[in-house]
Amino acid sequence: LAKTTQPISMDSYEGQEVNITCSHNNIATNDYITWYQQFPSQGPRFIIQGYKTKVTNEVASLFIPADRKSSTLSLPRVSLSDTAVYYCLVGDMDTGRRALTFGSGTRLQVQP
Amino acid sequence: ETGVTQSPTHLIKTRGQQVTLRCSSQSGHNTVSWYQQALGQGPQFIFQYYREEENGRGNFPPRFSGLQFPNYSSELNVNALELDDSALYLCASSFGQGAYGYTFGSGTRLTVV
Numbered sequence: 744l745a746k747t748t749q750p751i752s753m754d755s756y757e758g759q760e761v762n763i764t765c766s767h768n769n770i771a772t773n774d775y776i777t778w779y780q781q782f783p784s785q786g787p788r789f790i791i792q793g794y795k796t797k798v799t800n801e802v803a804s805l806f807i808p809a810d811r812k813s814s815t816l817s818l819p820r821v822s823l824s825d826t827a828v829y830y831c832l833v834g835d836m837d838t839g840r841r842a843l844t845f846g847s848g849t850r851l852q853v854q855p
Numbered sequence: 856e857t858g859v860t861q862s863p864t865h866l867i868k869t870r871g872q873q874v875t876l877r878c879s880s881q882s883g884h885n886t887v888s889w890y891q892q893a894l895g896q897g898p899q900f901i902f903q904y905y906r907e908e909e910n911g912r913g914n915f916p917p918r919f920s921g922l923q924f925p926n927y928s929s930e931l932n933v934n935a936l937e938l939d940d941s942a943l944y945l946c947a948s949s950f951g952q953g954a955y956g957y958t959f960g961s962g963t964r965l966t967v968v
Contacts, residue, residue: 777956786859786945786959787898830897845890845897 747831747846754852761818763849765831768812776807776814777832780825781848787830791816818851826853857882859960861946867966868936876931876963878946887929888957889921890945898945904929933965941967 748766755761767776775794779787791798793805793814804817818825831846860879868874880887886905890898900913904923918934927948933940943964947957 779959784943784961786947786961789956789958792956828897844900848897 747833747844749831749846749849751847752850752852754854755821756854757822758820761821761825761851763816763829763851764813765816765846766813767831767833770811770833774833776805777834778803778805778816779830779832781828781830821853823853823855826851859946859948859958861960861963863963864961865964867968870936870938870967872936873932873934874936874965876944876965878929878931878960880927880929880948881958884948884950884958885927886949886951887923887927888947889929889931890947891915892943892945892962894942901931936967938967941965
């Protein structure tokens with residue numbers, strides 16, 4: 744299973760852009776990178792997923808360099824409601840068998 | 856479109872007992888995976904079922920077992936409960952083995968005393 748490393752915590756202010764980086768040095772060829780958000784006493788919520796280069800959706804962007812050994816989740820103009828734990832997930836997307844590993848999570852605190 | 860529902864929401868068991876947790880997958884999803892999340896930690900992958908077959912397993916002992924039914928709902932069974940099994944158990948469903956992301960339920964909080 745691919746191991747991931749993230750900062751334990753980050754602080755930001757409303758309206759700022761937040762970038763959270765995840766390291767996954769032993770990512771496999773078939774692995775995708777997925778980010779989830781989790782609020783207390785709730786299940787994680789899917790944010791974004793990518794394989795290489797850049798992916799953007801209505802809530803975030805995901806930047807993946809060519810070597811794919813890291814990825815960066817970018818949250819534009821955060822608000823107080825973005826205060827949560829963010830997890831980086833690296834998974835084997837090969838057909839037949841899947842292995843999913845959550846990172847240690849980054850606790851983002853957004854201040855007014 | 857209904858999401859992932861888990862039951863019960865909370866449960867208290869005694870050490871040595873057995874427990875069954877249930878999960879109804881999101882409509883249209885054929886893959887279910889289970890996770891254990893201890894307080895203050897990230898979710899740990901237990902196993903995954905795709906079309907009623909287990910197709911992935913994390914580092915959990917055999918007393919953690921599961922089933923997926925033809926309607927793609929699932930059960931997690933834990934035998935011989937230990938105090939360290941106290942955690943939030945999360946179920947997640949997806950279509951096509953996670954190729955499009957997973958939808959998680961709110962979990963079952965299991966306390967072993």
